[in-house]
Amino acid sequence: MVEPVGDRWQPLEVNTRNGTLLELVKPTERGTRDLVADVMDARQMQFMHVPAFTEASAATAFLNGMLVEPGMSFNWLLHHEGATAGWACLFAFEHDMCELGYFVRSHYAGRGFATAAAWRVTHFAHTVLDVRRLNASADPRNVASHRVLASSGFTHEGTQRANFRYGSAWQDTALFGRLRTDPLPDISPEHNT
Numbered sequence: 001m002v003e004p005v006g007d008r009w010q011p012l013e014v015n016t017r018n019g020t021l022l023e024l025v026k027p028t029e030r031g032t033r034d035l036v037a038d039v040m041d042a043r044q045m046q047f048m049h050v051p052a053f054t055e056a057s058a059a060t061a062f063l064n065g066m067l068v069e070p071g072m073s074f075n076w077l078l079h080h081e082g083a084t085a086g087w088a089c090l091f092a093f094e095h096d097m098c099e100l101g102y103f104v105r106s107h108y109a110g111r112g113f114a115t116a117a118a119w120r121v122t123h124f125a126h127t128v129l130d131v132r133r134l135n136a137s138a139d140p141r142n143v144a145s146h147r148v149l150a151s152s153g154f155t156h157e158g159t160q161r162a163n164f165r166y167g168s169a170w171q172d173t174a175l176f177g178r179l180r181t182d183p184l185p186d187i188s189p190e191h192n193t
């Protein structure tokens with residue numbers, strides 16, 4: 001059982017496929033303020049597990065509760081040139097497994113940020129936390145997220161039908177997994193060593 005507590009968290013760095021440096025830093029209340037408008041944006045939140053927030057206070061509480069307050073998860077803010085570009089997290093630790101999550105602000109979309117961060121955090125989980133299996137779930141319509149997971153060495157393992165309620169509708173969930181023993185993805189710098 002992995003114990004996700006303070007001294008195992010580390011700041012991380014990764015280069016995107018275009019060579020852009022992303023820094024993965026400790027979330028602070030000040031940093032999460034940059035994300036409030038994004039979690040109030042219905043388009044950005046259309047495939048998340050919660051609908052877009054309508055009140056800034058609720059959005060702030062959600063972000064701080066998920067990313068800043070101490071808990072059993074590892075969280076990072078993605079920084080590009082000192083600005084907040086999104087977040088990445090590892091949560092739901094159980095039996096040497098955990099789940100991967102990520103969010104990239106629309107202003108930074110399409111630049112490989114999610115792919116780079118997802119793989120960096122996945123690699124950290126396998127090598128530093130000794131996580132045997134990572135899970136990830138995505139809305140079946142979230143094609144960009146499916147590409148992020150495929151590029152990070154995850155396999156699409158199935159789809160759970162109508163397993164969670166989003167607003168008034170029941171939604172399916174596409175399930176992905178990656179084992180520590182799976183081949184390194186092409187984007188890994190260690191791939192050819």
Ligand SMILES: CC(C)(COP(=O)(O)OP(=O)(O)OC[C@H]1O[C@@H](n2cnc3c(N)ncnc32)[C@H](O)[C@@H]1OP(=O)(O)O)[C@@H](O)C(=O)NCCC(=O)NCCS
Pocket residue numbers: 044045047048102103104105108109110111112113114115116137138139142143144145147148151
């Ligand atoms: C989905 C999300 C993480 C993608 O982040 P991103 O930084 O733009 O992703 P990347 O630049 O790394 O691109 C990933 C891939 O998706 C593709 N892509 C991007 N937008 C796409 C779209 N609208 N339709 C299809 N593919 C798309 C890119 O071409 C790229 O494919 P490639 O690796 O084959 O070239 C980001 O849009 C986001 O955070 N959205 C809101 C929250 C969310 O959905 N989080 C994930 C929950 S599972």
